Amino acid sequence: MARTDGDSDGKEPALVRSVDRAVTVLEVVAARGEIGITELADELGVHKSTASRLVAALARRGLLEQKGDRGRIALGFGVVRLAAAATGSMDLARLGQPTCQQLAEAVGETVNLAVHDGEAAINVAQEFGTSSVTTRNWVGRRTPLHATSAGKVLLAYMSDADRRAFLRRRLPRYTESTITEPAALRAELTRVVDEGNARSFEELEVGLHAVAVPVWGAGDVVVAALSAAGPAYRLPRRRARAIVPDLRAAAEELSTRLGWVGTSS
Numbered sequence: 001m002a003r004t005d006g007d008s009d010g011k012e013p014a015l016v017r018s019v020d021r022a023v024t025v026l027e028v029v030a031a032r033g034e035i036g037i038t039e040l041a042d043e044l045g046v047h048k049s050t051a052s053r054l055v056a057a058l059a060r061r062g063l064l065e066q067k068g069d070r071g072r073i074a075l076g077f078g079v080v081r082l083a084a085a086a087t088g089s090m091d092l093a094r095l096g097q098p099t100c101q102q103l104a105e106a107v108g109e110t111v112n113l114a115v116h117d118g119e120a121a122i123n124v125a126q127e128f129g130t131s132s133v134t135t136r137n138w139v140g141r142r143t144p145l146h147a148t149s150a151g152k153v154l155l156a157y158m159s160d161a162d163r164r165a166f167l168r169r170r171l172p173r174y175t176e177s178t179i180t181e182p183a184a185l186r187a188e189l190t191r192v193v194d195e196g197n198a199r200s201f202e203e204l205e206v207g208l209h210a211v212a213v214p215v216w217g218a219g220d221v222v223v224a225a226l227s228a229a230g231p232a233y234r235l236p237r238r239r240a241r242a243i244v245p246d247l248r249a250a251a252e253e254l255s256t257r258l259g260w261v262g263t264s265s
Contacts (some may be wrong), residue, residue, distance in 0.1 A: 012058035018054075021046070025054050026063060026075070050093040056084035092224055093124040095257055096215075099226070100127035103250040107243045109230035114150040115223065116158065117142060119166070121151040129230070143204065146171050146185055147178050149212035156189040157214055157222035163189070177202045181260070197238075197244045198225075207232050211240040213247045218259030226251045 028043050029035055041051035048111060054071055058064040060077030064100070096113040100246040104127040120142040145151035145166065155163060171180040179185045187196040192198045200210045212227035227249055229235070256262070 018248045022054055022058060025058060029064060029073055030076055034074045036072050057220045094126040096254055099250050099254045100125050103246065104129040106246050107228050109228045109235055112227050114225050116154045121145055121148060121154055147174050149198045149200040149210040150227040152192055153214050153225035156192040174204050175202055175206050200239055201237060202232060203255060209235045209240055211244060213251045215251045216255040216260040223258060
């Protein structure tokens with residue numbers, strides 16, 4: 001069915017239409033296995049030149065590739081990377097939920113499992129502790145790397161290049177305790193690696209304390225951060241430091257299930 005540009009009269013804007021067509025290309029190629037440009041254009045109901053531009057754009061991102069001299073199109077390895085990332089997060093959430101539950105029962109505070117997601121951390125699993133008086137759901141919520149205990153763990157163990165790039169950004173302030181100076185945050189991240197844990201004392205929200213430790217995967221790579229959080233009156237600084245061994249033991253157990261062999265400190 002023919003489509004025209006513009007959205008003033010209910011028609012889809014050009015950008016949305018292009019995205020829709022790109023997704024359709026991936027679906028068609030996935031269903032066919034391999035397909036030629038002419039066949040693809042017929043399937044989409046567009047000119048061959050339009051199909052070629054769509055294929056070229058997707059190929060630049062590794063989502064499509066041309067096979068051999070015939071130029072037939074197949075899915076590229078970029079699709080595998082996307083699928084692996086999604087599957088990895090889902091597997092981590094599934095494997096991490098029992099760990100969160102056991103740890104929450106042990107320390108009585110809300111426990112979260114977070115992963116790095118672009119410029120933020122995102123919580124993929126959560127369990128409320130026996131002392132929790134609220135049921136605030138953090139699952140799926142993106143939180144700032146520099147103002148949370150889990151975020152600091154992920155920031156401290158990311159690649160040097162990525163960390164330098166992050167520290168060049170303007171760091172927003174959430175409370176008077178938020179670390180926004182790059183030099184101060186760099187020193188804090190060094191301490192996180194040296195001591196193996198990160199703390200956030202009212203840096204994201206006034207009255208909220210949290211402590212986190214790294215979760216390791218195969219190849220000695222930090223894949224997540226396990227944290228416990230609670231109100232400052234119930235999780236004061238001294239107690240936050242005191243429960244670090246509980247977090248570390250839980251994180252090591254989860255790390256082992258994820259393929260870690262225990263060679264990192």
